[in-house]
Amino acid sequence: MTTERRVLLVVDDEQLNRDILKRLFYTQFEIIEAPDGLAAQKVLEERPIDVIISDHLMPGMNGAELARVAHKRWSSTVMLLLTGYDDDPLVTTASKEGAIYEVVAKPWQMKPLKEAVARAMAERDRRLAAAG
Amino acid sequence: MKEAAGEVLEQIRTLLESSVDGAVVLDGERRILYYNPAYQAASGMRGRQLAQAAAEGKHCYEVFPLEICETNCLGCQARDTGRSLRVDEIRARRGSDGEELTLIVSAVPLPGGMIVETYRDVTADVRIQRKYRALLDLERRAKEILEEAVRDKTAELRAANEEIKRTQAQLIHQEKMSSLGRLVAGIAHELNNPINFVYGNVDFLGRYMDDLLALVDMYDKSSEKLNPELRAQLNAKKQEIEFDFLVEDSRKLIRSIRAGAERTAGIVRDLKAFSRTGGGEVSEVDLVMGIETTLNLITPLLKNRITVHRDYQAGVPKVVCHAGHVNQVFMNILTNAAQAITGEGQIWVKVAKDSERDLVRVSVRDTGPGIAPDILEKIFDPFFTTKEVGEGTGLGLAISESIIRAHGGSISCESAPGKGAEFIVALPVRPSPGAALTRREATS
8 A cells, every 4th residue: 555645547528427436536536537548548658547437438449448458558457347338248348358347337326336446446456466 | 087187187298298397197096197208317217118117007106216105105195185295305215226316396186186296306406505514514613613723822812911911010010129229228328427417416415415504503503602683694594595494405305316316217227128138148047046036036025915826847948048138027027917916916927848849938927907908919018107107117018028039039918807917928948040149239
């Protein structure tokens, strides 16, 4: 556990959804926002991110694609996908490959989402420890 | 007298000599007194022969025997009754050469006991008539055969037409369901985010309210430190805005916003389920286990009220299907059955393998009030519901139907008012290649 604030990357094309996530987590984490997968990728290239919490359906690069890119290039960053379409083949495939750590149903409820983020942070610790 | 007879004979001879009909004059004993040339021709005898027979006093029936000569001699009758007689179509075998003839014979009594008999040979006419009748007969039979063939073909065509109509209706239904599915998927997707705005924010609103109210409470408690004029102003404002009511009603508002968002989220979940019932991975599923799990889940609906009778055939094969979706169908049907029963009642659940085809049949029967025919035909229509507003989206059975159809199975309902209802789900043990289980549009 570092003393620095942990960083949560919030990816959603809907400003109002990003606002909700910010409200939910700004006291615990540093929040960085991105409106789509490509913007998120740029953020990842610039700085380390602990957990990504991303919508699936977005213009340009969707959430499942972002997950696969992130898994390949920043494998210790943990990906949570928010979607109403958990049986979309793109999502199930990315989950099976381990690119998505957990899928959270949308519309989301506060408690399960907070718990999922807590699990993701713990997974981030494990991954960092394993990487040495 | 004899002279008179001779005169008559002479007159008749003049009359008959050139007649085309054969004619013969007989005495009372039926001996030939006179015959004309046409009679000779008809008799088939040579002139000399006939002349000799007549001269020898031969009887007419010896010279030219007819089939009625022995039993029903026309000449005798004419002679005895004194009346003319005529018989059409007498068949006769000619004595001279055995030829079969058909004749019209008439007998006319003459003075002195004599008789004139005439013979018209209609053999050829009758033969033509017979042939004509045979032809008519043939034509009638041909017509009958043709009509029968036309009837058969018509029935065949009608059946084919019915089949085409059925298939067409099915295709139209499928197309309708598929475009409805796309529409519904689009709506569900578009609603997801706005619902999330409400759903995700309403809790913050509640929390912010609580914080603000706590702050107001703190102000309230320290209000005695304020000067009386300011305190009076604050109290007046509180009264004006009905502060206590506002506090209580704001909490209610938040609760009802959350309830509305939750219900909308539920509807969107249903819409999504309706629009994508073919997706997901399939596995070998024990339907009985699925039914038992479902019955456990709806225990609160059944408890102390409804008796469930189970009739599970031993050795029913597992079914290759999407467990989650198929269990959703059982959930729908069993919940409907339980909700249909007011007060106490019974539900029979039967699972059996079809003895002929490779499919498993699940039947759920209830002692509910049954379904009227006009409602029965609509129960699988999307958005059709008999429940109160807000109690059902009318998608349960539509979802069930599209799930079962995607598995290549069928779902049907038999019911009548006062007779309860029975839902029958038939699922192929292995989905046919045409089933929509593996084909799925990538939904966003």
